[in-house]
Amino acid sequence: MGEFKPVDLFATRRDWDENPREAFRAYVGSIEFVQAGKRGKNGADTIRESSAAVYISMFERFMTWIETRNRSFTSVTQEEIKEFLDLRDENGKTRLTSKIRMVYVRLLERAYEHLNVDSNPAKNLAVGREEPFRRGKEKAKVILKVDDIQRLMESLPAAPAWNENSKNKRQRGWETRRNRALIAVLIGAGLKVSEAASLKLRSMKPKRVDGKIEIDLEIWDGTGTGMKHTAVIEQFAVPEIETWLRELGRMDLPSDLVFPGTIDTADELSKPTIYRLITKTLDLAGINTAHSGGRTLRNTYAAQQLASTNDIGKVGEKLGHRERRATEMYLDAAKKFAEDAV
Known part of the structure; x- marks a missing residue:
């Protein structure tokens, strides 16, 4: 974040209520914000710019929603915060x-604590909602x-198989071959x-001598659980991605994406499309699971890695876990x- 701003410029x-976004930006850039959080308690006096950007984006989303209800920030009730957190598609x-809901509650x-409101509408909400969130984590991994x-x-x-000797750069069936690799x-x-x-x-590395391929990743999803990792x-999946x-x-596409959504734009393949593809492929394989999304495939990879290596640290690094306990959740x-x- 660089130099901290004087938070008292937007402290009332x-x-x-009149300039909520500016007030929040000033607060995020203050030492008070850091000290109020976990990092501050551990002695740190700064937060990463990427973290600040996520917090600001989250707050702006919240403000956009409550403004449609003609409410100001300090007049929001706990029921309204609950309604926002439980919005459905x-x-x-x-x-x-x-x-993400937990991050919102804490944020x-x-x-509200910074403003010394008489009844913090998010405080009791945090106590009331954290336990259900924890119970969700304890469910058996599919x-x-x-x-x-x-x-x-x-x-x-x-x-159709890709013809490596063809002069046609964009051959019929490219989307399906992309889906196979995905x-x-x-x-x-x-x-x-x-x-x-x-x-x-640029994240894809050359194949290693053991036949595996490394991918350098740096993802920030707003939860604080992701990190730069490899x-x-x-080996069993390498032939598909190599061919693709x-x-x-x-x-000769206009983007650097490994799995582009189209060949004429730089659009990403949408997540709903990927979820549907996973479900369809599992159905074709005759595999029935309680959940048939991407999480099931990630769970399977984590379980297989732990079963074969029993190395929580290294498996956690591959998955991009910040904390050991996140990987330990896959032990069962x-x-x-x-x-x-067997």
């Missing part, structure tokens, strides 16, 4: 993940069995759907994976 309730799914709690992984790879979308990377490297959607060619594509990368290198799944493999 009137400031936060057209399919009835919550727009915010449990982790708003700090802002994973595929060893045989399921093989069936999944055998059920990748069928496409599924292979999701199950073979444990990437999040968001990581795969934004994956750049994912590894396992050779084809992609000759397509790893045990189940190993038992099913």
